[in-house]
Amino acid sequence: MFDFEMLFMIGLKVLFALLMIGAVMTMAGYSVLAERKVSAWMQGRVGPNRTVLPLVGYVPFAGKFLKGMGMFQPLADGLKFLFKEEIIPGHVNKFYYNLAPIVALVPALTTMTVLPFGEFFADNGESFPLMLANLEVGILFILAVSSLGVYGIVLAGWSSNSKYPFLGGIRSSAQMISYELAMGLSLLPIFLWVSEPGTGAMGLSLVDIVDSQKQSPWLLLVQPLSALIFLIALFAETNRLPFDMPESETDLVGGFHTEYGGFKFGIFFVAEYAHIVVGSAIFTIVFLGGWHFMPWMSDPWPATWIGSLIGVGWFLAKTIFLIFFFIWIRWTLPRFRYDQVMNLGWTKLLPLALINLIFYVCLVTWLDQPPA
Amino acid sequence: MAKTVVLQRKPLSLSERTYLPQIVTGLKTTFSNMFKGKVTLQYPEEKPNIPKNYRGIPTLVKDPNGREKCVSCQLCEFVCPPKAIRITPGAVPESEDDREHVEKAPQEFEINMLRCIYCGYCQEVCPEEAIYLQDEYSLSGYSRDEMINKKEKLYELGGTLPDQHYKWDKKKNAEDEGNDH
Numbered sequence: 001m002f003d004f005e006m007l008f009m010i011g012l013k014v015l016f017a018l019l020m021i022g023a024v025m026t027m028a029g030y031s032v033l034a035e036r037k038v039s040a041w042m043q044g045r046v047g048p049n050r051t052v053l054p055l056v057g058y059v060p061f062a063g064k065f066l067k068g069m070g071m072f073q074p075l076a077d078g079l080k081f082l083f084k085e086e087i088i089p090g091h092v093n094k095f096y097y098n099l100a101p102i103v104a105l106v107p108a109l110t111t112m113t114v115l116p117f118g119e120f121f122a123d124n125g126e127s128f129p130l131m132l133a134n135l136e137v138g139i140l141f142i143l144a145v146s147s148l149g150v151y152g153i154v155l156a157g158w159s160s161n162s163k164y165p166f167l168g169g170i171r172s173s174a175q176m177i178s179y180e181l182a183m184g185l186s187l188l189p190i191f192l193w194v195s196e197p198g199t200g201a202m203g204l205s206l207v208d209i210v211d212s213q214k215q216s217p218w219l220l221l222v223q224p225l226s227a228l229i230f231l232i233a234l235f236a237e238t239n240r241l242p243f244d245m246p247e248s249e250t251d252l253v254g255g256f257h258t259e260y261g262g263f264k265f266g267i268f269f270v271a272e273y274a275h276i277v278v279g280s281a282i283f284t285i286v287f288l289g290g291w292h293f294m295p296w297m298s299d300p301w302p303a304t305w306i307g308s309l310i311g312v313g314w315f316l317a318k319t320i321f322l323i324f325f326f327i328w329i330r331w332t333l334p335r336f337r338y339d340q341v342m343n344l345g346w347t348k349l350l351p352l353a354l355i356n357l358i359f360y361v362c363l364v365t366w367l368d369q370p371p372a
Numbered sequence: 373m374a375k376t377v378v379l380q381r382k383p384l385s386l387s388e389r390t391y392l393p394q395i396v397t398g399l400k401t402t403f404s405n406m407f408k409g410k411v412t413l414q415y416p417e418e419k420p421n422i423p424k425n426y427r428g429i430p431t432l433v434k435d436p437n438g439r440e441k442c443v444s445c446q447l448c449e450f451v452c453p454p455k456a457i458r459i460t461p462g463a464v465p466e467s468e469d470d471r472e473h474v475e476k477a478p479q480e481f482e483i484n485m486l487r488c489i490y491c492g493y494c495q496e497v498c499p500e501e502a503i504y505l506q507d508e509y510s511l512s513g514y515s516r517d518e519m520i521n522k523k524e525k526l527y528e529l530g531g532t533l534p535d536q537h538y539k540w541d542k543k544k545n546a547e548d549e550g551n552d553h
């Protein structure tokens with residue numbers, strides 16, 4: 001006996017999951033392009049502007065524009081990675097060497113299952129969040145899984161059995177551990193604030209956080225310090241400049257992926273950018289009001305499917321701005337020295353996060369006092 | 373005696389010690405750079421302006437009447453530091469009867485561009501102003517043989533340069549006036 005209803009639901013879920021993977025991977029691919037384009041613009045260059053699909057180049061206006069923007073570059077890059085020879089150096093530990101790119105990519109893709117990216121308005125006026133799995137402990141899940149990504153880097157570093165990747169692996173594990181703490185601590189005040197009696201939200205659910213920012217100030221404005229600490233930790237967790245210790249081309253050749261080439265290197269690359277995409281989405285959800293319009297304003301769009309589309313678009317716009325911000329920072333700041341990174345993490349960021357937490361504990365307790 | 377002044381650095385203020393204002397300034401700089409003009413050339417389509425005295429590929433030139441200027445004196449062959457030039461001297465072709473048996477011409481003239489260091493000594497030493505380093509700078513080939521410029525290639529690259537001497541015209545004029553030697 002087949003339960004067709006059940007089968008249909010499963011099919012739908014699989015379809016959604018594939019769509020989501022497609023969307024995130026496309027965004028990751030195009031953030032690579034954005035990285036190259038933005039860096040080019042900031043340095044007075046033009047950037048990739050040659051790749052074009054066979055016929056598109058002849059479309060009068062759009063073809064030229066798309067070519068100039070390098071819109072087909074990610075395709076070319078991906079194909080190049082696919083067709084390159086896969087070299088496995090003789091001195092590596094084959095099993096872990098092959099495992100590492102997968103371990104790096106899987107957490108990046110897993111975190112997006114609990115990312116809400118919009119809301120859907122049913123006919124009866126109810127609204128459901130658009131996400132793959134509405135987990136009660138969404139943020140905890142994300143923190144837990146995304147920090148697994150470091151194992152990919154560590155495995156890559158160790159299994160490569162050569163000095164530069166090894167140094168990269170060591171650095172990345174040290175760095176991740178130091179900044180994980182600050183990151184977690186910077187999120188606690190958010191949940192204290194949101195779980196305040198009267199707002200209705202009582203969990204670690206990302207949807208509740210977004211809804212608490214509806215028609216009220218964004219949490220960025222309420223807790224700028226938490227946002228700052230979270231952002232810095234996010235940069236460190238995604239290995240972006242100024243914290244790209246594991247890679248640091250100038251002193252470690254390529255860091256953990258020095259011994260990788262071809263498609264395996266491509267996977268590391270995509271994983272890194274997928275982390276950035278997901279990280280930007282999380283920052284948008286927690287601090288920038290998710291798919292809600294502007295601080296203190298209610299959403300100007302109607303509560304229909306058009307509204308939910310605009311909402312998703314608005315969420316994407318914020319996320320893309322944050323991705324741009326990541327790139328912008330990268331081409332502005334020089335890299336920290338390794339000891340400076342450690343110093344910043346343990347002696348500045350962690351105490352600051354603690355003070356921040358204590359301050360908000362006191363504030364929330366004081367605000368929550370039942371009126372005498 | 374120069375006096376050494378030790379500058380007293382002001383202690384950093386709190387906002388300076390967070391580095392945040394400086395980071396914002398940096399961000400502003402990079403952002404404004406995005407809208408400035410581009411400084412790069414789209415290379416194969418757009419080429420940079422080559423200055424007049426540029427030392428590009430050595431080439432052989434002809435005089436305005438289309439005659440070979442090189443007299444295969446081999447001075448350039450001797451002066452060339454990496455020995456990139458190889459000349460086989462020969463006779464002037466019979467068609468040019470006013471020049472025949474008076475001057476020599478190279479039968480074969482090879483410049484090995486894998487050896488040439490673009491020093492320009494050949495141009496400097498040539499008594500006939502026959503060899504010039506011109507503005508062409510990009511050359512490539514699939515084999516070592518292709519990288520050896522033969523005489524035809526050298527004349528093709530060189531073309532004709534304006535030349536104020538008109539050596540052979542003057543000689544002819546002198547002959548016409550009856551004072552040949």
Ligand code: SF4
Nearest residue numbers: 442443445446448498
């Ligand atoms: S190029 Fe000039 S220097 Fe060289 S052989 Fe000819 S005339 Fe002599």
Ligand code: SF4
Nearest residue numbers: 452488489491492494
């Ligand atoms: S430029 Fe210098 S190295 Fe090249 S052919 Fe002339 S003399 Fe020889």
